[in-house]
Amino acid sequence: MWWAFFYLVCERSIDPTRALVVMNAVRVEAAPENARGWVLGLLNLDRAMTAFGGFSAGVMVAGMGTVWAQSFFGAACVVTAVALFTLMPSLRRVD
DSSP: OHHHHHHHHHHHHHHHHHHHHHHHHHHHHSSSSGGGHHHHHOOOOOOOHHHHHHHHHHHHHHHHHHHHHHHEEEHHHHHHHHHHHHHHHHGTOOO
């Protein structure tokens, strides 16, 4: 039965990658010709922020400990979500 588990793990780890590639290609194709550079920049911003988040998490864990660092990051996520919700009403509208 181990082979079924192995297949599911491999399929689930490959499938989102294919879906993201297609979604990014559609977004770039749907963007106006003069805005495609901006779209690609925004799509690649997550990679830069992931590296920064990993670095800052490592520094905070080394300085504060695991529990306090996770608590701080959780609180920062909640504060950011509330701030975006209140300060940017255009994000609340659904077209």
